[in-house]
Amino acid sequence: MRYLASIGTLLGLSVFMACAQENVPPIQTPSTAAYTLEKVVDDSGILWGMTFISKTEILATEKGGTLYYCSAGTKQAISNVPEVYVRGQGGLLDVATDPDFETNSIIYLTLSSKGRGSEPGGNTALYKARLVDNSRLEDVELLYQASPNSKKGQHWGSRIVFDPQGHLYFGIGDRGNRDVNPQDISRDGGKIYRLNRDGSIPQDNPFVGQNGAKEAVFSYGHRNPQGMATHPTTGEIWVHEHGPRGGDEINRIQKGKNYGWPVITYGINYSGTPITTQTKKEGMEQPFYYWVPSIAPSGFAISDSDKYPNWRGDYFVGSLKFEYLEHLTIENQQVVAREKIAPNIGRVRNVQQGPDGYLYLSVEGKGIFKIVSKS
Amino acid sequence: MKKLFVFFLGLSLVACQEQPSPELQASINRGQEVYQNFCIQCHLAEGQGVPNAFPPLAPSDFLETQTAAVIAGLKYGMQGEIVVNGQTYNGNMPAQGLEDDEIADVVNYIRNSWGNQNRQMILASDVAQTSKPKP
Known part of the structure; x- marks a missing residue:
């Protein structure tokens, strides 16, 4: 009996320790769902990016290299997509429409590319193109090609968003070279970039004129950003990024700031060994929020819709690892609650608010779902 | 005498553990x-x-008995149900864009790590000959 009691104590202790390590607030699973899920696009691959071109038509990227036009439950491949270097976490990544898409039909794509040189491997590229007849791309133009090429499979990013002034922002991960790329503004990788829509560099970018700097860089010290959102009321750019084991982060992106990877982090190596002893340092930004353990975040939406009155201003993030959509309740600039939406649905790759105000989530191996409120 | 016997028994067992070729x-x-x-990231450190x-x-x-399926899965991706150690998995492992020599190397690595031991070497040419499984 005493034996049992000590096992009980040990068990209790280990549960306590496991809980003590989890960052607050703890994730909740509501007992009843206040919404239903309606499938709008069926796909057995990985729909990485999605953007609405009308209330009912979606453009979606499949990681393997296909860009789809989706409407009324059907999908058609769009031709003349740039060549994609499918490698590890890389492939055809995000798609975004120009702020003036209705009049100019311009879209932007980020993708893994071999580039134009003969160097082995690849890096993340940003393309611009015109969508014609919802079936092909024309005037395909390379706006940015990160270098150097690398055969590493990790950390290509990437998402594309616009600020209210019409600047384009996109992210590239550290390309599996964390000790070299993220802290060096003369190198690509581990950065958030800001460009004009024609690919030129805004003259008020933070490192313009600085010797050797990549002038497209807007912020640095990032690991692997796979979620970006423009805040609907403040216009600020918000990004989340994958940490290693633990230490995924949400950051409010500010011009020229250093977000610390890999000098400071709340995570450790996959093997369990430490990366650094530091979580804070002068001159490096603290995250707005961090996840321990990692949820493997992908896709980011901030709701400003009247479709779900209690969710307005809250953040929504897909979890690849735990296979749900995370709802983070924001009050007074803080995460005050976290809950699971669509628990166990599968690896949630993306979440977007549609023009109809509903949230749409993309689930690997399944497709795109609309979240419909029951009330 | 008995100790010596145990020592040699141990030594011969070690010798039977054939070392991998260079x-x-x-x-x-x-x-x-x-x-x-x-x-x-998915299969973890061990x-x-x-x-x-x-x-x-x-x-x-599965790894021990279905090497061809493992190689094909690495080359073309793997979808649908598989049974591993009596457990059914229904996942989606996308092709990673690895080259044939890299697939051979990683199969040799996983077949000889964490207690696994299979000294029969997989070659890049074996991977090259692996065709896409019929759906």
Whole structure:
């Protein structure tokens, strides 16, 4: 009996320790769902990016290299997509429409590319193109090609968003070279970039004129950003990024700031060994929020819709690892609650608010779902 | 005398553990790098996998008995149900864009790590001859 009691104590202790390590607030699973899920696009691959071109038509990227036009439950491949270097976490990544898409039909794509040189491997590229007849791309133009090429499979990013002034922002991960790329503004990788829509560099970018700097860089010290959102009321750019084991982060992106990877982090190596002893340092930004353990975040939406009155201003993030959509309740600039939406649905790759105000989530191996409120 | 016997018995057992050839060892070493680059996020550092999500690689009856399916899965991606150690997994492992020599190396690595031991070396030419499984 005493034996049992000590096992009980040990068990209790280990549960306590496991809980003590989890960052607050703890994730909740509501007992009843206040919404239903309606499938709008069926796909057995990985729909990485999605953007609405009308209330009912979606453009979606499949990681393997296909860009789809989706409407009324059907999908058609769009031709003349740039060549994609499918490698590890890389492939055809995000798609975004120009702020003036209705009049100019311009879209932007980020993708893994071999580039134009003969160097082995690849890096993340940003393309611009015109969508014609919802079936092909024309005037395909390379706006940015990160270098150097690398055969590493990790950390290509990437998402594309616009600020209210019409600047384009996109992210590239550290390309599996964390000790070299993220802290060096003369190198690509581990950065958030800001460009004009024609690919030129805004003259008020933070490192313009600085010797050797990549002038497209807007912020640095990032690991692997796979979620970006423009805040609907403040216009600020918000990004989340994958940490290693633990230490995924949400950051409010500010011009020229250093977000610390890999000098400071709340995570450790996959093997369990430490990366650094530091979580804070002068001159490096603290995250707005961090996840321990990692949820493997992908896709980011901030709701400003009247479709779900209690969710307005809250953040929504897909979890690849735990296979749900995370709802983070924001009050007074803080995460005050976290809950699971669509628990166990599968690896949630993306979440977007549609023009109809509903949230749409993309689930690997399944497709795109609309979240419909029951009330 | 008895101690000596046990000592020699132990020694002979160690000797029976055939060491990998230098070529295989070199492939295993390269495969470790591929593993840490492309596989470790899901199958984890000791090949233990994640219950109900990502099947283990050690121990794994699937890896031991279905080498061809493992190679084809790495080359073309793997979808649908598989049974590993009596557990059914219904996941989606996308092709990682690995080259034939990298696939051979990583298979040699996982077949000779974490207690797995298979000294029969997989070659890039074996991978080249592996065709896409019929759906």
